[in-house]
Amino acid sequence: MQFAKLRLLILAIAALAQLYLFLRARKAIFSSRQSIPFKSLLVALIGALIALLFLRNAYVLAKPIAWVDPPIVAQVALFYVPAIWTLGSILSALLLAFVQLVGGLIGLTGMILKRNRAVGRQHNGLPEDPDRRRFLQAGVAGLATAPFLLSAYGAVYAGRSCEVQELTLPFGHALRIVQLTDIHAGVYMTREEIRRYAERVNALRPDLLVITGDFISNSMSYLPGCIEEIAKIQTPYGIFATLGNHERWYGRLNDLHRIFRHHRISLLVNAHQVIRGTEGLFAVAGIDDLRTGHPDLEAALQGLRPDIPTLLLSHRPEIFPQAAERRIPLTLAGHWHGGQIKLSLPGVALSLAHLRTRYVEGLFRIGESRLYVNRGIGTTFTPIRLNAPPEITVFQLT
DSSP: OHHHHHHHHHHHHHHHHHHHHHHHHHHHHHTSSSOHHHHHHHHHHHHHHHHHHHHHHHHHHHSOOOOOSOOHHHHIIIIIHHHHHHHHHHHHHHHHHHHHHHHHHHHHHHHHHHHHTTOOHHHHTOOOOHHHHHHHHHHHHHHHHHHHHHHHHHHHTGGGOOEEEEEEEOOSSOEEEEEEOOOOBBTTBOHHHHHHHHHHHHHTOOSEEEEESOOBSSOGGGHHHHHHHHTTOOOSSOEEEEOOHHHHHHOOHHHHHHHHHHTTOEEOSSEEEEEEETTEEEEEEEOOOTTTSOOOHHHHHTTOOTTSOEEEEOSSGGGHHHHHHTTOSEEEEOSSGGGSBOEEETTEEESTGGGTOSOSSEEEEETTEEEEEOOOSOOSSSSOOBSOOOEEEEEEEO
């Protein structure tokens, strides 16, 4: 499974980062003027702490966590702190390794230049400036700390600074639609947080709510509470949903359908529903996840008259070219979280998602067909978002 390979790769990179940071810390401690017993004890304590934080986060990634709505203290200590440490350690190790490499290259270049200039020995053995050494050590310490502060920011603030995006698009039927996606209910998206999102959506007064997959993170235990909160959202035409890869990985199809039916949420899996609105008929269609499910666009659209405006729901956006061929006016998707951890440079955005698809976030167009990719409100792998805040999207269709 591709997801399993990706997870193992991330864990391997994280493990190497732990080793690198431990060796750097060990070297710095043993170069200090403290006693040998004290330095040995400090190294042992730091090593144990690094191992504990890393192994705890690895366990969370590897095993489904079914602890529904843990107390805030447990949530912070057992889940957020290890997650912040793991991402921060990866970024810190990469940054320090880069600085070390550049410093080594500069030092090597300096040695070569000195030899070429035949500098005398008296100039090669200049005493080291202690102030300069302390300044460099402080700079390295600052570089090492910055990624952890950035990770903490991404978990505590940026991951919760939800944006409401509003777009007006042609559709063929006047509608006010709200899209949520990638909720990822779990230890990092509790029922209380989902309730706050539901209240915010209610305040937007949509005609229709659509949710494009990934309701759960890694356990079905969170789905009943998640759906119960979502079902409280009031809409004249109902709530429609489709499956994501996390439902396929961690869910049970019969239980999924039963829970959605119980709360009167229409789960569209290669199916559609025709609705009579104030301006005539329109349709909502949904397909299964493109990679982990059994997607069938033809089955989803079967029997639909071409003159009925159709909204297509797909967890992954890569269905868009096929949807455009069928002249579907609007396709809504998610999955990529807008990159979740994204670096923006002039004219280019960089993230793991940007290396895998062109449909990471935002609006796309082929002919008269449009695709919108929502950044989602939840997270995966880590509860951290950087430069890709959560999103609720409001579509005023005409």
